[in-house]
Amino acid sequence: MSQVTVFYGLYGSGKSEISINYALSLARQGRAVTVVDLDAVTPYFRVRDVREKLLEQGVKVVAPKESVRHADLPVLPEGIRRVLMHGEGDVVVDVGGDPTGARVLGGLRDALRPGARGLFVVNAMRPFSRTLDQAEEAVRRVTSAAGLPPSGLVSNTHLGDLTQMEHILYGLEFANSLGSRLGIPVVMVGVPAHLRSEVEKTAESLQGVTPLYLERYLLKPWETEE
Amino acid sequence: MSESVLMKGNEALAEAAIRAGCRYYFGYPITPQNEISEYMARRLGEVGGVFVQAESEVSAINMVYGAAGAGGRVMISSSSPGISLMQEAISYIAGAELPCVIVNMCRGGPGLGGIQPSQADYFQATKGGGHGDYRLIVLGPATIQEGCDLMATAFEMADRYRNPVMILGDGMIGQMMEPVVFPEPLDLTKLPPKPWATSGNEGRKKNLISSIYLDPEELDAHNWRLEEKYRKIRENEVRYEILHGDDAEWFFVAYGTVARICTAVMQKLRRQGIKVGLIRPISLWPFPDEAFEKVIDRAKGFLTVEMSTGQMVEDVRLAVDGRRPVYFYGRTGGAVPTPRSVERRLREMMDGKVPSQTDYFDRVGGAAR
Numbered sequence: 001m002s003q004v005t006v007f008y009g010l011y012g013s014g015k016s017e018i019s020i021n022y023a024l025s026l027a028r029q030g031r032a033v034t035v036v037d038l039d040a041v042t043p044y045f046r047v048r049d050v051r052e053k054l055l056e057q058g059v060k061v062v063a064p065k066e067s068v069r070h071a072d073l074p075v076l077p078e079g080i081r082r083v084l085m086h087g088e089g090d091v092v093v094d095v096g097g098d099p100t101g102a103r104v105l106g107g108l109r110d111a112l113r114p115g116a117r118g119l120f121v122v123n124a125m126r127p128f129s130r131t132l133d134q135a136e137e138a139v140r141r142v143t144s145a146a147g148l149p150p151s152g153l154v155s156n157t158h159l160g161d162l163t164q165m166e167h168i169l170y171g172l173e174f175a176n177s178l179g180s181r182l183g184i185p186v187v188m189v190g191v192p193a194h195l196r197s198e199v200e201k202t203a204e205s206l207q208g209v210t211p212l213y214l215e216r217y218l219l220k221p222w223e224t225e226e
Numbered sequence: 227m228s229e230s231v232l233m234k235g236n237e238a239l240a241e242a243a244i245r246a247g248c249r250y251y252f253g254y255p256i257t258p259q260n261e262i263s264e265y266m267a268r269r270l271g272e273v274g275g276v277f278v279q280a281e282s283e284v285s286a287i288n289m290v291y292g293a294a295g296a297g298g299r300v301m302i303s304s305s306s307p308g309i310s311l312m313q314e315a316i317s318y319i320a321g322a323e324l325p326c327v328i329v330n331m332c333r334g335g336p337g338l339g340g341i342q343p344s345q346a347d348y349f350q351a352t353k354g355g356g357h358g359d360y361r362l363i364v365l366g367p368a369t370i371q372e373g374c375d376l377m378a379t380a381f382e383m384a385d386r387y388r389n390p391v392m393i394l395g396d397g398m399i400g401q402m403m404e405p406v407v408f409p410e411p412l413d414l415t416k417l418p419p420k421p422w423a424t425s426g427n428e429g430r431k432k433n434l435i436s437s438i439y440l441d442p443e444e445l446d447a448h449n450w451r452l453e454e455k456y457r458k459i460r461e462n463e464v465r466y467e468i469l470h471g472d473d474a475e476w477f478f479v480a481y482g483t484v485a486r487i488c489t490a491v492m493q494k495l496r497r498q499g500i501k502v503g504l505i506r507p508i509s510l511w512p513f514p515d516e517a518f519e520k521v522i523d524r525a526k527g528f529l530t531v532e533m534s535t536g537q538m539v540e541d542v543r544l545a546v547d548g549r550r551p552v553y554f555y556g557r558t559g560g561a562v563p564t565p566r567s568v569e570r571r572l573r574e575m576m577d578g579k580v581p582s583q584t585d586y587f588d589r590v591g592g593a594a595r
Contacts (some may be wrong), residue, residue: 044397160403
């Protein structure tokens with residue numbers, strides 16, 4: 001059964017890395033996957049910037065065409081409605097941050113396949129989602145701008161390179177509390193690849209929530225070998 | 227949980243400014259610094275501040291002129307073309323000796339250019355983008371934490387010297403995310419008074435803020451008084467970092483994002499036993515000449531790397547003053563030097579692969595490298 005999964009949230013909550021890694025995890029299970037770059041508000045660190053790497057690993061990328069990749073305009077990918085409605089296999093949608101970015105999806109709401117699920121990505125170490133009240137307001141504002149009620153949360157609390165197990169666990173607890181307030185489950189927890197063995201050693205620590213191990217794809221210039 | 231927050235550079239600078247007492251922000255949108263305006267719009271109201279999105283950059287910077295004159299802690303931010311539009315008023319602000327902080331998240335130019343990171347506004351920032359004999363204090367952070375720390379310094383220096391201070395970032399510094407720890411918010415009641423401000427003249431003589439001096443003798447005296455102030459700034463406000471100054475023979479010279487790239491290359495080469503170091507100017511004006519004096523006896527050469535066709539390298543050359551070779555490597559227009567290309571250029575320099583002694587200063591760059 002193929003599925004459309006939409007990742008939305010505040011700026012910098014990690015939607016793009018989550019989208020990339022989730023799409024790759026589906027591809028590794030042998031599924032046909034298309035990732036849609038629907039971010040019309042962020043100028044750097046976007047899915048389209050790693051298009052080649054994803055294609056190499058068997059993930060189709062739908063993004064604004066290459067000739068307008070660096071345009072300072074909110075450009076949507078060609079044929080976006082067709083992909084959302086009839087895209088072959090699983091479709092992973094990376095929505096731009098904040099209500100501003102989510103509004104783009106709102107305009108395409110009628111093209112989303114029935115059963116599309118909206119997953120709200122939350123990082124409790126980011127400004128404007130550090131308290132439950134803030135995070136709850138963020139969920140309401142973003143998902144209503146997107147026109148898609150959230151069906152679950154993705155706990156993606158981290159501090160970049162400084163992320164420790166304690167941050168993951170704190171974030172999971174935070175997301176659980178947020179989920180209880182909203183009446184939705186935490187369906188996924190982002191775990192940086194360097195913490196993988198630690199998580200696997202103490203599998204019960206994630207309380208049954210599926211970990212999504214995150215390799216970083218959107219690298220800073222000094223983090224590449226090239 | 228720890229005090230750290232994961233911040234985009236733009237957001238972090240805005241929060242740091244508020245904690246440093248900034249209560250007035252005027253701006254006009256331009257990529258890649260819009261998060262500063264968005265953050266200010268959201269947060270300034272919460273702390274009793276004023277946010278105005280003006281109808282243009284020209285208008286916004288003149289609002290800064292007014293708010294600074296009235297004694298407020300005021301900031302403006304933009305990116306390259308927007309900063310160009312502000313140059314007239316920046317010259318007025320410097321001439322009228324008013325404190326303010328200006329953030330430039332530099333993008334590729336000239337002209338409309340592009341929206342990817344660049345360092346091609348170094349000349350404009352450090353050599354006086356506007357008219358007349360004036361100087362901006364210019365600070366170039368290389369990490370988001372450093373940007374936050376420098377923001378407090380910038381406001382403090384702006385007040386102390388009654389001079390505009392620019393934080394010169396590049397789009398990458400603005401857009402990337404790193405964990406930061408913010409200082410406690412400053413107690414605004416403890417800031418030094420501004421007896422020169424036009425904040426109501428009850429009980430004292432009128433203050434006048436102006437940069438007009440029609441009498442040549444008066445203007446000459448004014449300019450030399452400013453120059454005396456700039457001399458003090460040169461003396462007291464030089465900031466830099468030297469890595470491996472105790473044993474390095476070859477030095478990268480770089481600031482901002484490019485310093486991060488050069489640091490990564492330096493670490494890799496040092497693991498191979500190659501004695502490489504880094505000079506990282508933090509104050510771009512005043513330029514840290516003294517950093518070069520500290521290493522000049524041992525240094526065999528300097529490789530300046532910039533996201534420009536070679537701007538800061540001219541200051542490096544002045545500091546080195548012909549005593550050692552100064553080489554250059556650059557990418558422009560939003561292209562960022564790759565660690566591999568930087569390493570290749572350094573190895574060429576170490577191997578003496580330059581055409582002649584007079585070509586030390588060849589400006590090398592572009593994708594072919």
